Amino acid sequence: xxxxxxxxxxxxxxxxxxxxxxxxxxxxxxxxxxxxxxxxxxxxxxxxxxxxxxxxxxxxxxxxxxxxxxxxxxxxxxxxxxxxxxxxxxxxxxxxxxxxxxxxxxxxxxxxxxxxxxxxxxxxxxxxxxxxxxxxxxxxxxxxxxxxxxxxxxxxxxxxxxxxxxxxxxxxxxxxxxxxxxxxxxxxxxxxxxxxxxxxxxxxxxxxxxxxxxxxxxxxxxxxxxxxxxxxxxxxxxxxxxxxxxxxxxxxxxxxxxxxxxxxxxxxxxxxxxxxxxxxxxxxxxxxxxxxxxxxxxxxxxxxxxxxxxxxxxxxxxxxxxxxxxxxxxxxxxxxxxxxxxxxxxxxxxxxxxxxxxxxxxxxxxxxx
Amino acid sequence: xxxxxxxxxxxxxxxxxxxxxxxxxxxxxxxxxxxxxxxxxxxxxxxxxxxxxxxxxxxxxxxxxxxxxxxxxxxxxxxxxxxxxxxxx
Numbered sequence: 001x002x003x004x005x006x007x008x009x010x011x012x013x014x015x016x017x018x019x020x021x022x023x024x025x026x027x028x029x030x031x032x033x034x035x036x037x038x039x040x041x042x043x044x045x046x047x048x049x050x051x052x053x054x055x056x057x058x059x060x061x062x063x064x065x066x067x068x069x070x071x072x073x074x075x076x077x078x079x080x081x082x083x084x085x086x087x088x089x090x091x092x093x094x095x096x097x098x099x100x101x102x103x104x105x106x107x108x109x110x111x112x113x114x115x116x117x118x119x120x121x122x123x124x125x126x127x128x129x130x131x132x133x134x135x136x137x138x139x140x141x142x143x144x145x146x147x148x149x150x151x152x153x154x155x156x157x158x159x160x161x162x163x164x165x166x167x168x169x170x171x172x173x174x175x176x177x178x179x180x181x182x183x184x185x186x187x188x189x190x191x192x193x194x195x196x197x198x199x200x201x202x203x204x205x206x207x208x209x210x211x212x213x214x215x216x217x218x219x220x221x222x223x224x225x226x227x228x229x230x231x232x233x234x235x236x237x238x239x240x241x242x243x244x245x246x247x248x249x250x251x252x253x254x255x256x257x258x259x260x261x262x263x264x265x266x267x268x269x270x271x272x273x274x275x276x277x278x279x280x281x282x283x284x285x286x287x288x289x290x291x292x293x294x295x296x297x298x299x300x301x302x303x304x305x306x307x308x309x310x311x312x313x314x315x316x317x318x319x320x321x322x323x324x325x326x327x328x329x330x331x332x333x334x335x336x337x338x339x340x341x342x343x344x345x346x347x348x349x350x351x352x353x354x355x356x357x358x359x360x361x362x363x364x365x366x367x368x369x
Numbered sequence: 370x371x372x373x374x375x376x377x378x379x380x381x382x383x384x385x386x387x388x389x390x391x392x393x394x395x396x397x398x399x400x401x402x403x404x405x406x407x408x409x410x411x412x413x414x415x416x417x418x419x420x421x422x423x424x425x426x427x428x429x430x431x432x433x434x435x436x437x438x439x440x441x442x443x444x445x446x447x448x449x450x451x452x453x454x455x456x457x458x
Contacts, residue, residue, distance in 0.1 A: 073382045076437075080380035080387060087375050087389065109381045110403055110435045127389070128401040128433045 008050065008074060010081060013040040021049045026064050031099070034061040035239055036224055041081055043074050053078040055085055057220045060126075061097040063106075079109055083126060094126040095221035100298070114216070115249045117298045121242050123221065123250070131216055131250075135258040141211075148262035150174030153217055155323070157187040159197040159346045162267065162321035165314035167198075170265035171205045173309070178259055183213040184220050186227045188327060188362050193349070200345040216255060222247040226274055240274055244281040249297050252286055256306055263307045270313060270320050283308050316340060330362045378451035379439075386439035388451040391431045398427055404436035417444055425452040 013022055022042060023033050038056030042049050051074035053063035060082045065075045079096075086094050096106055100116035106124055107113060114131050116122035125131065142149075150170050156163050171177045181198055185191045191212075199210045213219065218226055223243045225236070255261070264286060269276040286306040288294050294301055313320035321341050329338045339347050349355055379387045393399065400422075402415050418434055432451075436444065 076380065076382045080382065083381075083387070083389075084377050087377050090375065092375070092391070110387075128399070128431060 008043040008045055008077065010077070011042050011044060013042045013052070018042065018049075022052045022062075025049055025052055025066060026062055028067065029064040031062065031064055032235075034097070035228065035236075039082075039085060041078055043078060045069075050074055051078050053082050055082045056224070058086065058091045058093060059095045059097050059221050059224065060086075063096075063098065063102075075105065076109060079106070092127075093129070093215050093221075096124040096126065097221075098122050098124070115246055115253065115298055117242075117245060117249065118296065120298075121246055123246050125221075131254050134214060134216060135254050138255065138258040141209075142259045146175035147260040148174075149176045149178060149259055150263045150265060151178050151180065151256070151259070151261050152265050153180045153182065153213065154198065155182040155187060155218070156189075156194045156198050157323045158189045158194060158326060158342065158350075159201050160321050160323055160326055160342050161316070162314040162341075163198070163323075164201055164343050165321075166265060166267050166311055167202055167208065168205065169311055170263075170309075171202075171208050173265075174263060175207065177205075177208045178261075179208060179210045180213045180217050181210060182218045183215075184218070184227060186220075188365060189358055193354075193358065197346050197349055200349075201343045216250055218247060222250055223278075226278070237273075237277065240277050241281060244278045245285060245297065247278075248282055248285040249299060252306060253299055253303055257303065261306055262304075263309055265309045265311060267311055267313050271322060271324060279310065283310075327362055330359055331365075333363070373456055376451055376454040378454065379443075379447035381435065381437055384438050384440070384443070386437060386444050386447050387435040388447045389433040389435075390427075390451050390455040391433070392455075393429045393431055396429050398422055398429070399431040401431065401433040402436070403434065405438055406436070410436075413441070414444065417441060418448060421445065421448045421452065425456075427452065427455070430455065 013019055022040060026033055034054060034056060036056040038054050040054045041052065043051040050066040050069040054061055060079065063075065063078060083094060096111050098106060100118055100120055100122040103113060103116050103122040103124060111124040111126050112130055114123045114125055150173065152167055152170050154163055167179060179198060181195050183191055202208050202210060216222055220227060225240045225243045266279050266282065269279055285297055286308050289305050291301040315321065326338055326341050373392060375391045377387060377389045379385050381387050400415060400418060402411060404411055404414055414434060414436055418432060422432055
């Protein structure tokens, strides 16, 4: 940090004044300030900010160069510094979030495009291992199975009787069902536990494969706003809709063809705004067959449509069973009620010594996840 | 000798090259070469990269070279630094 490149000085932006300058530079290029906390870098010529970029978790975003400094390599300098920082932090997979108009600029720097919604957002990735390789590994794993498969994407924080009912229904209506488990470890129940509880709780269903969600399904790259506390403000809702679209276009364009998916199953969402926006967007993006409308999402016309099947939430005593309800009961110390809402496998785990630290964390947290 | 950690050297600026080395669990060396002049110099870049990795004795790593039109001396300098960093703790 602080190296001088062509007379430009690199600084980490921290103060209110610096961040205001950055917001103005972003606005001058038609960009908004990205959501989420992270490292913000700036390149200065004297006291003038001429380029900026940020690293939020594993995603480069908010990258802008002053119009007068284009073509001077300032963008490449910022991007290189952010990549170096990410690698120093041990981040293996680096993404870049930008507008579809700006995407070619970053492709020129060696990023590859995952999705670009025309006139909207674009998600790119850096490095040697990308989504094409990921999909090739899915395709290899699906080898020899029937086509027209079903998919359920779940977080299961933790696995409840509601999740079980959804998976049971989906498995009964698919020749083969893939259950993707959101891998991002930002939930109160750690990924390995969530994954194990789903596998144990569906072991009796012969046509179900439970797989890690990986970096492309509801991850901090494809859907960062999923992991933030919901905000009803219009700007925040707009960000959720945009991220939901990126995630779903990635699913339809890349992942679904690899597994020959014909149907995606979801439960109705009575409680969470973010999830209900996601489900609404899903019903628009996945089944669309009109080439002009598909083009608007950045989907090629040959990509097969996916039927979305929404199933009413599983209820016990007229109340929808949800993982957030289970966590609430744990927080209140009402374990006997929890037993009614979860499969036996989850219940046994909750009673094990392994569960103690997780239960303890739930009691002392007000996190949504 | 194994690469012990993920490192980079160089940059994506014009006339430079960004070298990234990531450790692999398996005993093999993977080379990924990207260049804006891959047609003219791709084979040479690969040869120099393999030669320097062999010399350093790297045995389990992925070496990603993103060339932005660097001179060979620049490429060698970036590779040397990255190889050195990947094993030094």
